[in-house]
Amino acid sequence: MKFKIPMFKIYWDENDVKSVTDVIKRGTYWATGPEIAKFEEKISQYVGAKYAAAFNSGASALHAMMMAHGIKPKDEVIVPSFTFIATANAPLFVGAKPVFAEIEDKTYGLDPQDVKKRITRKTKAIMPIHYGGCPCMIKELNEIAEEKDLLLLEDAAESLGARIGRKTVGTFGDSAMFSFCQNKIITTGEGGIVVTDSLETYKILKLLSSHGRPETQDYFSSTEPMDYITVGYNFRMSSITAALGISQLGKIEKIIEMRRNIASKLDRRISEIEGVSPMLPPERYYNVYQMYTIQVNDRKDRDGLQRHLSKKGIMTKIYFSPIHLTHFYRNAFGYKDGDLPVTEDISRHVISLPIYPDLGDADVDYISQSIAEFFRGEK
Numbered sequence: 001m002k003f004k005i006p007m008f009k010i011y012w013d014e015n016d017v018k019s020v021t022d023v024i025k026r027g028t029y030w031a032t033g034p035e036i037a038k039f040e041e042k043i044s045q046y047v048g049a050k051y052a053a054a055f056n057s058g059a060s061a062l063h064a065m066m067m068a069h070g071i072k073p074k075d076e077v078i079v080p081s082f083t084f085i086a087t088a089n090a091p092l093f094v095g096a097k098p099v100f101a102e103i104e105d106k107t108y109g110l111d112p113q114d115v116k117k118r119i120t121r122k123t124k125a126i127m128p129i130h131y132g133g134c135p136c137m138i139k140e141l142n143e144i145a146e147e148k149d150l151l152l153l154e155d156a157a158e159s160l161g162a163r164i165g166r167k168t169v170g171t172f173g174d175s176a177m178f179s180f181c182q183n184k185i186i187t188t189g190e191g192g193i194v195v196t197d198s199l200e201t202y203k204i205l206k207l208l209s210s211h212g213r214p215e216t217q218d219y220f221s222s223t224e225p226m227d228y229i230t231v232g233y234n235f236r237m238s239s240i241t242a243a244l245g246i247s248q249l250g251k252i253e254k255i256i257e258m259r260r261n262i263a264s265k266l267d268r269r270i271s272e273i274e275g276v277s278p279m280l281p282p283e284r285y286y287n288v289y290q291m292y293t294i295q296v297n298d299r300k301d302r303d304g305l306q307r308h309l310s311k312k313g314i315m316t317k318i319y320f321s322p323i324h325l326t327h328f329y330r331n332a333f334g335y336k337d338g339d340l341p342v343t344e345d346i347s348r349h350v351i352s353l354p355i356y357p358d359l360g361d362a363d364v365d366y367i368s369q370s371i372a373e374f375f376r377g378e379k
């Protein structure tokens, strides 16, 4: 279905085109060119971490992050159920068990109090997400991780540039992953990166991402035999992708400013409508609005509102339906309705509206008027 207002539009310019074209025209090093190390360096600087290792997707980055931190079969990793499926699947990639904890209703991130209750002798890590670009209660989660001697791994897929005060998301835990899939703050089509302050972790990440081969020289241009010291994958980001990433990163402040501007206009309009409420992050929480999610006060109205907006040509999505209630998680782990009541309740109330840098004032008017129309009964 083609919507008049889609969920997202990619913000791109001629510099993106030139960056990619330059690599193509070079006619070589499309795989392992110098753009990768440059992109990694620029991301690590931007986030404020010592190292960054690029990947071909956020999910493969999460997989490698699990392995690099030694998460093993029978270990438990505490994750939210209110997230994209890859967060919960990541522990499964290495044979570990995702253990779901509830979320709180301020940021829709992991609820630190509930996390405490889920810790067992098998718990190895806590992996929260920063929902839709809004930092979660990461400081509180960090305290728990430190007290219980657990790893804190941030699934920061949606939140490049978000921060609490001056401290950026991605620097609170032991490692963090950012995604560059097409609906993220900046995008390379597909892509991901792990940032960390640990040289050891960084080295393992690089090893895993390229067949378990220490890259002492460039494989494609060296005549020297090269060794393979562990099982590895091809999780590498290509040079073409990294070139696009560098160019996109150059626009990030502008993109975030535009998104925040639109979000504050939407906040104002949404708070005037009886029946819905905007999500208002705590003070000093700098939300980059990868998503713009509102609460429908009476959950009975939510699906009707979605249908109404679809009829008006406005795309919306339910971010997220709980993972523990998906077919796979019900079957594999025996989860059932009511297992995570807070998560399930929040999930029934939320609806995410379109947000992207080019969303104009007329679009904001149209979206908010269409929502108001629904609650006035003009369906």
Ligand SMILES: Cc1ncc(COP(=O)(O)O)c(C=O)c1O
Pocket (backbone or CB within 6 Å): 057, 058, 059, 060, 083, 084, 086, 087, 129, 155, 157, 158, 179, 180, 181, 190, 191, 192
């Ligand atoms: C919270 C979260 N984790 C993980 C991922 C996976 O990233 P990717 O789509 O780049 O594999 C995403 C992206 O959709 C996400 O939103």
